[in-house]
Amino acid sequence: MKPDPLLPAPHARLLSNGRYFTFITAAGTGQSRRHGHVVNRWHGDQVEDAQGQFIYLRDLDTGTLWSAAMQPVKCGSTSYQSSDLPGSFRITSESNGIRSQLDIAVSPNDDLEVRRLQLTNLTKRPRRIEVTSFIEAVLTWQGADIGHPAFSKLFVQTSREGNTLFAERRPRGADETWPCLFHSLAGATAQSWETDRLRFLGRGRTAADPRACEAEALSGSIGNVLDPCLSLRTAIQLVAEGEAVLGFVTGIADSKEQAASLSMKYGETNSIDHVLNEAVEAEENLRLEHGLDDRTASRFQSLAAAMHYGHRSLVPPPQELDPSVAPPVPRDRPTMVLCDGWSAASTQEALKARRYWGTKGFYTNFVVFDDSSQTPEGHDDRVFTLSPSVLDERGTSLLYAIATLVVKGALPEINNNHAPGAPPAVAKVECGDSGFSDEKLRFFNGYGGFSEDGHEYVIRLPHDGERPPMPWINVVANEQAGFLVSESGAGCTWTRNSQANRLTPWSNEPASDPHGEAFYLRDEANGEVWSPLPGPVPAACDHEVRHGLGATRFRSACNGIEQDTV
Template sequence: LANVFKNSSMQRRFHSDLSVQATELLLQERTPRTIGTLPAADENIQIEVVKEPIEHVSRRYHTANRPIPTTQLLSNGNYTVMLTSAGSGFSRVRDLAVTRWREDVTRDHYGYYLYLKDCVTQNVWSAGYQPVCAEADRYEVSFSEDRARITREDHEIASDLEIFVSPEENAEVRRLTLSNLGSSVREIEVTSYFEVVLNSQGADVAHPAFSNLFVETEFRPELSTLIASRRPRSNKEKRLWLMHVLRTDRHSTGSIQYETDRSLFIGRGRSARNPAAIFDKEKLSGTVGPVLDPILSLRTRVRIEPGVTAHLTFSSGVADSLEAIEIMAEKFYDPSIFERASDLAWTQAQVKLHHLGVEPDEAHLFQRLTTRLLYTDPSLRAPSEILRKNTKDLTGLWALGISGDHPIVLVRIDDIEDRNLIRQLLKAQIYLATKGFVSDLVILNEKGSSYAQELQTTLENMAQAAHTPSALSLTCGKVFVLRGDLISESDHILLASEARVILSTRHGSLSDQVKRTRMLSLPPLKLKSVKLIAESHTSTPLPQLDFFNGYGGFSAQGDEYIIILKAGETTPAPWINI
């Protein structure tokens, strides 16, 4: 009413505002007499394809006896475990070796092992084929993106060893499940064993005995934990700590035994295949401290009723301080940690594959490629004729800008249309970097001189696009794009000789080339007829020795010392000539 009696005073007050005056022209627009219409378009329904959940894809092997060990890399980005189908392998954190390992295609006998022993029959076998090398009634190895499993049956005992890396800690978990398939109660003794390094792989290979001198060990009974640490040699080095925890269930009997001295565990004249601590001794010695040859070994016994299953969980991890390693040991001693860490390991593996755009089948292909980089395989290496022609050593690569510190994949290309193989190898290099494995990729441009630069530019752009300046790229190896027409013949031979894997875009897809095997050409076997003669034993008279002590003595002439040992006998101490 006030607005009406005051001649629209409220409107005048509203329009006195400068911001309203700036838009008054809009109020003068007239209402349209007609309303334009558009014909209704056909409804366009877009159907999105819903991807099925990622299927559990794994590689399965039913034997450990393979020409080249089959491997699987497991990692959270920092802590890496490599496992072979025989149960051998290594554990590393970044560029430091946690356990001792050597490349040995023939024996493959370095790794983190679990021994099993029947306390009644004294039968001994291992959770994997190595190191005891006992043939199982049934043996199967399964490699998945997030874990590895080794299952076997021996003497009516089924064992299932499950291995994965914790996504939250620099640690690994090994769960051993034992099932009694027989009709009587079984008592099984389980012993872990691995050699401690906590040093760079190069330093350990160069002088393992010297490297061992800086390792100390201790035991924490309240957590069933062994702790090892490496003393720093200088102020620039940090002290590293390693924990090894055993968590048992209600089937465990007796107290936890432990050992950290390899000489007491293996014994003289023996190896990890037949250690004295497993075959001869009833108890581990419990030695800790600054031992000369450090190992970590924990032992327990489980009593399993018929049809019953027992679980044992071995966990190992690395930290930068004693406080951190104690917290980690307490965490992994908790029985509930296994399920949580197992679920997180699977989730992290799927997230990484999705982030990298790698399909599960492709990931297994990259893992098979890694086998050729870890173990020398003639199938994808240069032929012996090329190796014999090489007159340079590894330092010859420096002139090409290649350090030679990492395994080299050499790929040859001469056609721009075949660049899919290059793209896949660039993806493989980044994928393996997430597994803690660094390799260098050398792309050799073999295009004719007249058209080489166009292909060179394309390859360089591909390499630059694949390795963006991210944190991940800093952990990858390098990519080298070289023009073949600008490299000498001797450098061509050197590259081929030093490369662990040689591929060519002319030889098919990556899958086809990785699967390829080379049959060695052996000369024909010439058989000869041999007359069999009955074996006869003749006794050799022992020489008369002066000052004979039961093992040896001086010859009559006094110019030599002769040691006489029976089969399986050793001297009380090692005989060393200095």
């Protein structure tokens, strides 16, 4: 099968030294980890793709904010392109009269990655540019973070020494030991820092418009933060048509002492340059060892990127499924299914790709349909041979449904998107009259209070005002089903069990409070789009939220329309 992708897969690369792994995309998103310990949060969202390690740039004279990569700010760039050498990745963009070149590589010798940022002033006047890094620190296994992120965050403790921030996970038992995550600045002095994600983003905001990038300095919070991040800030002076270079180093060490030693070792930009050169040489040697030319290695990398995002064009369309005939293949890894037998050229090529991916930390199940039902010797226990005569149509359909890649014929060719574009701007809806009632609230605290009859809690959200410090949630349920909804309109619906049987997603993420359920209104005359709730696309109007027993009501008025949503 040689599918034609519905959309180009992102240009992305797997970088690794065999212990520390980085997945980086053309948009600047992706994830890093050492063995099973994850550095930053990333879920491979095909639609938003807004998680990774980010660098913000701000013109201190105009206040204009953008990012070194397309994500997270998503501002339009005059020029944008991604490229790669063996062992390294480059993102180049031009925005607001500044050219930025971001080079990423993993050290062949130490368990860390470097990000070298070169800024060039394209104008004939001096520029003052503020540079701010941002990482959502995880330091646990991916499954633990996805399963209960709010609980996982509680055990991370942060500290600082000079230009370096550290994150350590407090053990929950005497038999637990955890490594130390560190993030440091090279070639400049960190003028301020932040390790509290809620402080950095601000309530109701995302990484696209963090409150921290409106402040002159980061808050400097460290310690037992409830939602950890690692952020360093510096400012650089660029003369007319001048340039400057600095670097960020992120890694995991067995102890804080080792982490501090590594941050000192890579404290200057010449050490960053050395890593970039060494990474290219190490990757060239690896490809030679695996018998891969550059074109083949690039094809394998592109296919791995599409598999990371679960590109549905890599598998057949879903059929009706019968879970009672599940094939004996574990579900804890991506699964490749080869349909043409062990002797097929595509199977042998896929096996070569799998070995190469393994050196990059991308581990897969490998399933081959072969009449012999026998797996050749020398393979690991994640290689399976299934006979088409034994696995009936129902079992095959279920195997295809859990697969990440199904190959019939040649391996697919992937079209890479080297220049992801910013999404189109949404027209803002003009402000209407206040949606607040004249009712006087009891025990009003600045955000809300009880209704006069005491049956509802009323929250008033001015369009230009502050959100409550944490989500204000109403839980409505009976024995069979239920839902919860916050003051922003974000919520989740479930049946029988709120954790095991969710019908819509729930992030349990108080800062941005993302929406898994939403309503949208569109004015067909002018194309304006908004939500009748305070999110996810709020109109520039006031909202009143009334949490009561068994229901929540949202009231607002905008664009000449009164809105009452229950």
